[in-house]
Amino acid sequence: MKYLPINNELFINNRKSFVLRTKTNSVVVFHSNDEFPKNGDQAFSFKQNADFFYLTGIDQEQSILILYPDCPNPLYKEVLFLRQTNEYIAVWEGHKYTKEEARKTSGIENVQWLDEFDIILHTIINYADNIYINTNENDRYSHSVPYRDLRMFEQLRSKYPLHHYERSAVILRDLRTIKSGIEVELTQKACAITRDAFVRVLKFVKPGVTEYEIEAEITHEFLRQRATGHAYSPIIASGTNANVLHYVDNNQVCKDGDIALFDFGAEYANYNADMTRSIPxxxxxxxxxxxxYDAVLRVMKGATQLIQAGALLTDYHEEVGKMMTSELIGLKLLDKHDVEKQDPKMPAYKKYFMHGTSHHLGLDVHDFANRYKPFETGNILTCEPGIYIPKEGFGIRLENDILITKGGNIDLMADIPLEAEHIEEIMNN
Structure with missing residues (x-):
């Protein structure tokens, strides 16, 4: 891994919090992500399952975690299974975790090789009443591929049909949204790397550069500072390309007079930053x-003040919509008549601001969370209003990452240039 070692207290505490919410006498099974083929003899770069990483800190394929806090044999209360390395793997793929390294990383004492999994599971599972299986229940995910946890569920249900099966996701949906101090530090590191990449870009951009050259500058800064890479496919959208919300072609020339919209963030130790800026x-x-630009910035500042513990996402978005409506009227993009006759289910402002303002952020960019639950202390949310005007050939979006604390909220990107004058000053110096 490129990133520096993480204090294993994070993973030890995450496991403790998880098992406290499981039913008595339960076995829990978690798998690492699958490896996916890229072509005839290559796989895509491995990306760890966020839930598995949250509980173990292990960033390696073909790994399994068993938790059984009420196990009659105390040796098997926590067991981590890893792919056993050999000389061939060492030569062709490189270093894999040793058992001692895995103990140090995860805080799990009992580390076994993967070929012991079936034997150990069978010796303990018949003493349990419940089996927890992890499934992807992020409501932004549309299931089409039978991933490893689902395949394990089918196997277990066939071998142990009379056990009660439970969902780990119900527990993790609540736990993962509340960020610990270590998680906040890792997110702040991702934000700091993102800041440096943006400042680098401000000094680089000029008429005639291409979107992909800008992307290359960002990538260079990310990797130079130990980021794993991009948190998501970066959007480098100049001119009217900014009106395509998920534009990722990044292949056009940036022209004199255009606005360039950048939506990118670094991934550091599997934690993500998510930033958007729009520059001339x-x-x-x-x-x-x-x-x-100033209209979007005013909405962003107003929306940030609303990100407080106890707020509901639906109410929050409704209030932001009112702010945006006022700004659009001021820009003469809407008039009061448009607002008076609008369909409440599709407000008039949606013509120019068609996406939500905030989402949870963490191990996933659109982090696993309950969108119907009030915001809580420890949540990290984005704040990203935008105005898109295809007829005028540009769009503007601004985005920072906001941490809710007991004393209010903290902008984790407060040190990233945002005011128009500051951006112009850096670009012209």
């Missing part, structure tokens, strides 16, 4: 671009 390619906003 030539270093100076036009009068109209500045009007729209």
């Amino acid at each position: 390619v030539n270093g100076r906003f036009t009068k109209r671009q500045r009007e729209v």
Whole structure:
């Protein structure tokens, strides 16, 4: 791994919190992610299952975790299974965890090789009443591939049909949204790397550079600072490309007079940053671009103040919609008549601001969370309003990552240039 070692107290405490919420006399099974083929003889770069990493800190394929806090044999209360390395794997794939390294990383004492899994599981599972299986219940996910945890569920249900089966996701949905101090530090590191990449880009952008050259500058800074890479496919959208919300072609020339919208974030130790900025390619906003930029910035600042413990996402988005409506009227993109006759299910402002303002952030960019539960202390949420005007050939979006604390919220990206004057100053110096 490129990132520095993580204090294993994070994973020890995460496991303790998880098992406290399981039913008495339960076995829990977690798998690492599958490896996915890229072509005839290669696989895509491995990305660990977020839940598995949350509980173990192990960033390696073909790994399994068993938790059985009420196990009659205390040796098997926690067991971590790893792929056993050999000389061939060492030569062709490189270093894999030793048992001692895995103990140090995870805080799990009983580490076994993977070929012991079936034997050990069978010796203990018949003493349990319940079996917890992990499934992907992120409501942004559409299931189409039978991933490893689901395949294990089918196997277990066939071998042990009379056990009661439970869902780990119900527990993790509540746990993962509350970030510990270590998780906040890792997210702050991702944000700091993202800041440095953005400042680098501000000094690089000028008319005639291509979107992919800008992406290359960002990637260079990320890797230079031990980031695993991009938290998601970066959006480098100049001119009217900014009106495509998930534009990732990044293959056009940035022209004099254009606005370039950047939506990118670093991934560090599997924790993610998520930032958006919109800058003038030539270093100076036009009068109209500045009007729209300032309108988005005012909505962003107002929305940030609403990100507090106890707020409901639906109410929050409704209030942000009111702010945006007022700004759009001020920009003469809407008038009061448009608002008076609007369909409440599809407010008039949605013509120019069609996406949500905030989502949870963590091990997943759109982190696993209950969107119907009030915001809580320890949540990290994005704040990302935007105004998109295809007829005028540009769009502007701004985004920072906000941590809710007992004393209010903290902008984890407060040190990233945001004000229009600051951006122009850096670009012209």
